[in-house]
Structure formats: C-alpha cells, structure tokens
Amino acid sequence: MSTDLPHLYDLLPPIYRIRDAEQGEPLRALLAVIAEQAAVLEESLDQLYDDQFIETCAPWVVPYIGDLIGYRTLYGIVPKVASPRAEVAHTIAFRRRKGTASMLEQLARDVTGWPARVVEFFQLLATTQHVNHLRRTNHYAPDLRSWERLERLNTPFDPVAHTAEVRRIATGAGRYNIPNIGIFLWRLGAYSLSDSPGFRVDDRRYCFSPLGINTPLFTRPVPEMEITHLAQPVNVPDPISRRVLDRYLASYYGPGLSLALHANGVPVAGVIVCDLSDAAGGLWAHRPDNDVAVDPVLGRIAFPGNQPPPAGVRVTFHYGFSADMGGGEYERADSFEDGLGPLQPVTATIGTALAALGGQGIVEIPGSGRYVETPAVHATASGHVELRAANGRRPTVVLGGDLAITGGADADVTVNGLLITGGILRVPAIPGNTLRRLRLRHCTIVPGLELTTTGDPVHPDQPTLVVEIEDVIVEIDHCIVGGLRVASGAEVRITDSIVDATSETAVAYADPAGSGAGGALHVVDSTVVGKVHARVLRLASNTMFLAGLASGDPWSAPVRAERKQEGCVRFSYLPLSAVVPRRYHCHPQTAADALRVAPHFSSRRYGDPDYMQLAAHAPLEIRNGADDESEMGAFHHLYQPQRETNLRVRLDEYLRFGLEAGIFYVT
16 A cells, blocks of 8 residues: 555545645645655565565674674675675575685685685695596696696696695695695786886887886786686786796787787787897897797887887886885876866876966876976965876876975975886975975885886985975875985875885985984884984884994984974884884884894885785784784785785685695785
C-alpha cells in the first residue's frame, strides 16, 4: 500500500476533505506527519532485509556480519582493505579456495597493495622420480643452452629444480622444501614518462632519462584478467633485461606498452636490443648499422649510422620508484590551489607565460616536455602565483642560472610537479621582495644540481634552495631536494620529503652563508641527509637525520638547534652528539646502540629506483620506529610494516595445515 500523502488524503471521504479545506486543512497536516513516519517505518523494514547481505547492508552492520564468519580486521592502509565490506564479501570465496596458489596471490595483492607472485616450492624440488610419475620438465641440471632458464634463476619465476633446504622459510633463510610457500612482493612501482624528449648525447645517441643518466627501464604491468592466473613477468613491475626485451619485444615495445620511441614525428617501427655500455674514447660498446638499438638496462638509444641523424626524438618509458613523490605522472590534483585564477597555459616558454600572467594566477605546463630556460617568478602584492605541471605530467626545467622567486607584500608562490635541474631556486634579498610564502609540492630539485651519466652529483656542495629574506614561510611537501640555505628569520616546514645534501658531512640546512643557524625548522615524516643547523627545531617527528662531522669540521655538532628550550624531537633517528631539544623515543638511545641501530638503505644515490628505500635488514627500531609503528623517514606514509602485518594475519587464516609461508621482497 502506498503511504505518500496524496494517496492517503484521497482515501478520505470527500465530505471530510471539503470540511478540512474550509478549516485550513488541519487534517491534511496531520496526515502529512503520519505519512512521514510511515515512510520512515517502511524504509526501516526495507533496510532490515538489505542488512542481511554484505553487499547492501548499512556500514554499522558490516562488523556483525564479519563476526558471524570469523573475520579479523586489518590495518586500513590500502584501498581494498580500507573498508572491510569487500574483505568480508570475499572471505567465503577465499575460504573455498583456501591454500591454492592463485588465491594466496590475490590475497597478497589485496591486503598489501603490492604486485605479488606465489611460488609452491615443492614443485621445484629435485627428487628421485617414480617411473610411473615422470615430471619431464623437472630437471635437476638445467640446460645451459636455455638462456631463459638461467635468466630466471633464483627469481620468483625460476623453473630450475633445487635440492631441499631444511632452514625455515618463515625466517627467510630457506626456500625449497615440501611445505614451503613463497610470497614474492614488488615494493617499487613502475612510473611512466610519456612523450618526453630524449636526452641528446650527440646526433645519434640518446638517453631515456631527461637528466641524461643511466636509468633501468621497468615493465608496465599487464592486468591479470582471470582469477586462476598466476603472475608472470609481464604482470609485475620488474626491471627489463636485455635478453628478455630481445626475446619478447612485441610484449614490451609499442604504444601502450612498457616503452616506445618516436623520431622525426613518427613512431619507430621496430628496434633491436644491444649492450650500449661505455667503451673507450667516450663511445658506447655498439653502434648499429641499420636499426635503432635500445639498451633497457642503461636506458640508452643508438640510431644507425647509415641514415640521417634523427630529429625530434621522443620517448615513452617506465622507471621504478617507491612512492608518489618528487613529481611524476600520477594523480596529484588534490595538491592544486583551489579557487586560483586565471590559468595561463605554456605554449612556447615558461617565461613568456609568466610574463603574460602578470603576477596573479596559474601557469600550467601541459606536457612532460623539456624546457631549457631560466624563468623568474614574481607575484604581486597579496597575489598568488602557481607554476605547475598539469595533472598526470612531469616536465623537466633545465636552468641556466638561478630561478629567482619574488613577491610583494603578503604574496604567495607555489611550484608544483616540476623536475628542476641545472640551477638553484633563490628568494633573493632585493628591494621590494617581501614574499610571504613559498610552497614546493611534488617537485624534484636535483641534489647536486646536475648528474653525471652514472648518477653522481656534479655540484655536491651546492644547495638547491636559498632563501635570503626574513619573515617568509617555506613549505616543502612530497619533494626531493638538495641542501637548503635559509635566513635565520624565516621558517621552513618539511613533510613527506627527502632533503639530500649528497653526503652526511655536507650541509643540508643552514643560513645562506652555509655555516650559521638557518630559520626555524619543522620537519615531519622525512629523511634528511647532511648536517643541520637551525635557530630553533620546532618539531622533528618520524624523521631520519643522517648527519656526521668530517675530520677537522668546524661544526660543533652534526645536528644543532640554537634554542634547546623550545621544540620537540620525537620518534626520530639522529646522532647521539646532536644538540637538540629534549628527545622522546628517539634512536640511538645509548652509545652501545649507535652502531647497531643505524639505518641501512637499498641505495642512497638519487636516480636509482630504490633511492632512500630502507633495506630489509635495517633494524626494527628504524623500520617500526615511528609513532604509529611504521618506518621512520620519507616513506613513512607507505605503512610498509603494516602491509606486511596484514599479509601475515591473513596467511595464518588461509594457509592449509602443514604449509609454511615466507615473504620475500623482490624490489
């Protein structure tokens, strides 16, 4: 029966409706209240039925349905477990497939957010075979003429039989045994750089990296379309080897795949794979005669000598990194300034667009191009200028000098999404420069300003940002920068970033002269490499300070705050000799711990895929030392310990009796 007001009112006898109209419709008003409450009751009854199903139940019912099936909650740090609804919905299906390799692989992907591959190690055991049950592919001695078997040796895709190992797989010491299951995880992601100008070495030699450094190319993962499918090399973000690219070129090269080339405005139809390592005389090991050669290990391109030199070489490729930091073709629209205008797109040069803007609004770079120029950014009084890359783009700005940033009274300047090399960002002390705020978001200002081909800094002692005026607030968020030189009257706030002075004994933070105290410092969830001297350290939280003194160093301490009575240092790593406000839950705590409790990294050289990633053998005090038991440093927001805990909790539920699992990080 319908309970809406018109229907209920029409059910009344006409005489009642006539008299109700004569008296101002008080009866209609009463029926309106009754209809409203009847609708609430009807909706509640409908919801009671919906609450019996996990797909349609109210949010407060989800935990109760989970209790009925024994669901255990996880850390909600990845999308598929942020809300338990999907997890509870999948629980029954997971339990029906309990212990199977495809189910465990899907489980690992869901609860960690990382690509995964599951290996049943009993299938790779070298055993004496029964004549009635021959495994023809399970050879103890591999065919040495089969390059692919040798290429995959000791990787998650190893097809070669191994002798049994008696050490427990749960500790990571053993692998090949009957009850052992290996869960392999890729922590590095494959980040794209699309339609970017290749870095020109000479007329026929180019690099994929816009910085001209050796860069390993990564696989763009191909989605798995079937639930029973086990991950293969094309499904995970793995570095691409020369032999693999040569053998499976059609799976990696071309539009929409892992890499592609354009020259003279048209796609390069096909390439060959070569070792283009350095050779004597500044040459590369090979120079092709007829075809374009690509080296995926070094990220190099060589064009043939029997054709005219190419023009307009553009590349699309994928590189490896740990997180959405330092700019890239990832989603960062949330970091854009709201309500700011007008918008001036860059059509020729950045400097021209900034001049046309007039000191108020947005200059947006539309693509991932390369701009060799030295613009100057100026905001009018009370104005706000944002120089940014378009969402999903990462342009490279090659400076020929200092990029000056100035502004009138109460002016703001934001730089967002740029890769900057070759020069320094400077807020100069010139008449009329009273800039109030400078924001750096999702930017990389290359540590050392420029890099050699091998990735070494060209100017390791040079800072990347110099602030010469007082009363300015500098905000650095999700950035990678080099050393900072900041006037003592300014303030710097750093979050989720890497400040890399290229050496522990170099200066990461100080005044513009590089020796006195820099402005007030507030640093959270970041990694700082180099010495720090601040007027006041207002807050240091979940941060690693990797600093030390060289022989004969005039500094009195590697990390120093002039005012010890103000501020707090909590859940951080810093040298014992640091002169800072009172520490709370920091490491090391004693001299005996100084050597044992020290961070270890997969790489500390900018440009490497695993740059500043904590190594697996880093001490627990660092890997779980943040205030929420995540890792200290710039990758705190990834919550990697919690992801591993999620997986271990689920493995306890879904491993069949007698099986034991080990977790291995491939990258």
